[in-house]
Amino acid sequence: MVSLSISMVNLVLLWLSFLSLTSEAVPSYRFHICSNKTTFIPNSTYQSNLKDLLLSLSSNSTREIGFYNNTVGENPEISVYGLFLCRGDLTPDACQDCVSTATNEIVQQYCPVEKVAVIWYDGCMLRYSNRLIFSVMEDQPRKYLWNVLDITQPDRFLKLAQTTLSDLVPLAANASSGAKKFATKEVNFTVLQTMYSLVQCTPDLSSFDCDRCLREAITNVPTCCSGKQGARVMYPSCTIRYEVFPFYQIQAVAPPVPAPGPTPIPLLLPPPPGKSHISSLKIVAIVAPIIVSVVLFFMGYCFLIRRKASKTIQEENAANEISIVESLQFDFATIEAATNKFSDDNKLGEGGFGQVYKGILPNGQEIAVKRLSRSSRQGVGEFKNEIVLVAKLQHKNLVRLLGFCLEGEEKILVYEFVPNKSLDYFLYEPKRHGKLDWSKRYKIIGGIARGMLYLHEDSRLKIVHRDLKASNVLLDENMNPKISDFGMAKIFGVDQSQGNTSRVVGTFGYMSPEYVRYGRFSAKSDVYSFGILILVILSGKKNTSFYQSDGPADLLSFASKHWEDGTLLEFLDPTLGDSYSRNEVIRCLQIGLLCVQKNPVDRPRMASIDLMLNNYSITLPSPQNPAYLQTEQSMPLSINEASITEVYPR
Ligand SMILES: *[C@@H]1O[C@H](CO)[C@@H](O)[C@H](O)[C@H]1NC(C)=O
Ligand SMILES: *[C@@H]1O[C@H](CO)[C@@H](O)[C@H](O)[C@H]1NC(C)=O
Ligand SMILES: *[C@@H]1O[C@H](CO)[C@@H](O)[C@H](O)[C@H]1NC(C)=O
Numbered sequence: 001m002v003s004l005s006i007s008m009v010n011l012v013l014l015w016l017s018f019l020s021l022t023s024e025a026v027p028s029y030r031f032h033i034c035s036n037k038t039t040f041i042p043n044s045t046y047q048s049n050l051k052d053l054l055l056s057l058s059s060n061s062t063r064e065i066g067f068y069n070n071t072v073g074e075n076p077e078i079s080v081y082g083l084f085l086c087r088g089d090l091t092p093d094a095c096q097d098c099v100s101t102a103t104n105e106i107v108q109q110y111c112p113v114e115k116v117a118v119i120w121y122d123g124c125m126l127r128y129s130n131r132l133i134f135s136v137m138e139d140q141p142r143k144y145l146w147n148v149l150d151i152t153q154p155d156r157f158l159k160l161a162q163t164t165l166s167d168l169v170p171l172a173a174n175a176s177s178g179a180k181k182f183a184t185k186e187v188n189f190t191v192l193q194t195m196y197s198l199v200q201c202t203p204d205l206s207s208f209d210c211d212r213c214l215r216e217a218i219t220n221v222p223t224c225c226s227g228k229q230g231a232r233v234m235y236p237s238c239t240i241r242y243e244v245f246p247f248y249q250i251q252a253v254a255p256p257v258p259a260p261g262p263t264p265i266p267l268l269l270p271p272p273p274g275k276s277h278i279s280s281l282k283i284v285a286i287v288a289p290i291i292v293s294v295v296l297f298f299m300g301y302c303f304l305i306r307r308k309a310s311k312t313i314q315e316e317n318a319a320n321e322i323s324i325v326e327s328l329q330f331d332f333a334t335i336e337a338a339t340n341k342f343s344d345d346n347k348l349g350e351g352g353f354g355q356v357y358k359g360i361l362p363n364g365q366e367i368a369v370k371r372l373s374r375s376s377r378q379g380v381g382e383f384k385n386e387i388v389l390v391a392k393l394q395h396k397n398l399v400r401l402l403g404f405c406l407e408g409e410e411k412i413l414v415y416e417f418v419p420n421k422s423l424d425y426f427l428y429e430p431k432r433h434g435k436l437d438w439s440k441r442y443k444i445i446g447g448i449a450r451g452m453l454y455l456h457e458d459s460r461l462k463i464v465h466r467d468l469k470a471s472n473v474l475l476d477e478n479m480n481p482k483i484s485d486f487g488m489a490k491i492f493g494v495d496q497s498q499g500n501t502s503r504v505v506g507t508f509g510y511m512s513p514e515y516v517r518y519g520r521f522s523a524k525s526d527v528y529s530f531g532i533l534i535l536v537i538l539s540g541k542k543n544t545s546f547y548q549s550d551g552p553a554d555l556l557s558f559a560s561k562h563w564e565d566g567t568l569l570e571f572l573d574p575t576l577g578d579s580y581s582r583n584e585v586i587r588c589l590q591i592g593l594l595c596v597q598k599n600p601v602d603r604p605r606m607a608s609i610d611l612m613l614n615n616y617s618i619t620l621p622s623p624q625n626p627a628y629l630q631t632e633q634s635m636p637l638s639i640n641e642a643s644i645t646e647v648y649p650r
């Protein structure tokens, strides 16, 4: 009878282990990427090579190293190169599970005819290609995932993640050849929270490449995932991840620690000592109810645990499946249909970066479609990343970026449609001036200031616009300003981290002297452009229209001359008549002149400007030393309006 009780408990144990096995046995799919640019024909040699390859990968997935690469095909032209990598802590069985799921699902569900593919599960990564992919560090295509839950003390958490991951890099990269390039670490974040972190490279990489891959992956963390409880960056060649829960088997990784046995159950096991003489019947009478209740208790307990586990797994799935890139991507057919095949009737204008069309999506939403004419300096992946970042910038004074479309050479940005045209459309056409009385102009100046303040200081990205001008300020139905074309330098891969660039993006007349001359840009160069914009709004004159005749050479010197002479109301757009607030006009002009001072340090920040515009008790300093453009003849300036030069990165 004692043996009966033991076997019943064993049954419970067995059931328990079955439960934990089943929850582990389903490898969780995360993401796949396969371009339909290169596809194979069904029943072709490529397909049969691929089939053989996947079979060999799957059958070699119990190797201790959790990695295998193979090539199938006599002819290099139609050879298939493939590999898999299991997470370093997986047992050979778990690795095999994951790899065989991956090899099946990738061709059956995700990439039936694609020659090049990569798929990630929690436990493994599988990829193949029609070209050699071994011992080559590849960081494209890539995928970022983050936990949806926010972390407290995000800055400290992010720092901790970055240092912990960086500490792990040499451990993985320096692993001896033939060993896993894998490392994990747990650190305490708070008394209650531990951070679990992991880095891994495919072991075919050199230690130099592994190091490079991981470090590059780590640099993405602040932009993709700050403020969140966990993140992963997945490259074909390496992966990093951190969470506040253990997502790898700690025992399997750490140096062998005496594993604590399954404690709770043995406690119930030992038969009461010295009771062997008690009759079997009595034992049954005593033990049976206990066992039954123990079994019931465990069933209930496990049921609860499982429910809880599946709930958190679901939550985590929801967290990770959020795929911003996908939600921002429009397909070309949709865009083509929306714009009536980019018909001339739909054309709204031509900007520096390409032509802009009006479009209507099938759901009736109006959009503005910018078909980029210039090739970006960066790869598709980088381009998408930047778009995701720029799309996150949302402010009522910024034109919202809704998404993008990539198709072959076509690169298209999709924006919200802003019904009225740009500020210059109203400003330079006297017969449209009626729409722009002083109170509207004043409101527009304030709105632009708020939008710029957001770009410079309040958003996570801290973007310098670099091309703020009247034609980049759109007006909505209530004549509220919305700044457009921000983030273009980012999207085009112009280095933002350096305050210095050989490629100048901007419009003459709005560009600060240090930018025109030395390519030095900063938030203060935007402030300069904002100052010019104020002068343009006040005077109703184009800055460039002053490059002519004898008189003052440009709007700027014209403005400061009137300022010094105290004849500033002569500077004002005559169509405003008498309906303006003298105080507001003077204040705006003064702010405008402060913004265009020659020394960037003297120019106020957008935050101060916003304050000056809204708070009349602040006394403004006197503008000094405006940066006269005619003293900055570093580039030929043209008299003719049509030749306003715009320089863009090529
Ligand atoms: C690739 O996929 C896109 C969108 O899914 C589709 O419009 C296009 O026709 C496909 N191209 C090929 C060559 O199958
Ligand atoms: C591919 O081969 C299978 C089995 O040999 C056959 O049933 C199928 O019709 C073939 N498909 C094509 C497109 O040839
Ligand atoms: C592993 O792959 C090789 C080919 O590279 C193949 O011959 C072998 O059958 C595979 N399976 C095992 C278990 O080694």
Ligand SMILES: *[C@@H]1O[C@H](CO)[C@@H](O)[C@H](O)[C@H]1NC(C)=O
Pocket: 069, 070, 071, 134, 135, 204
């Ligand atoms: C596996 O990759 C190594 C390079 O890391 C390469 O030398 C070897 O040929 C590959 N094996 C196969 C079967 O392709």
Ligand SMILES: *[C@@H]1O[C@H](CO)[C@@H](O)[C@H](O)[C@H]1NC(C)=O
Pocket: 169, 170, 171, 173, 174, 211
């Ligand atoms: C480990 O790798 C790093 C680069 O990741 C290298 O700078 C360092 O010298 C290596 N250390 C050892 C002990 O091999």
Ligand SMILES: *[C@@H]1O[C@H](CO)[C@@H](O)[C@H](O)[C@H]1NC(C)=O
Pocket: 186, 187, 188, 191
């Ligand atoms: C983390 O905290 C626990 C207890 O709070 C402690 O035992 C452990 O040593 C700490 N670990 C580290 C790495 O500091």
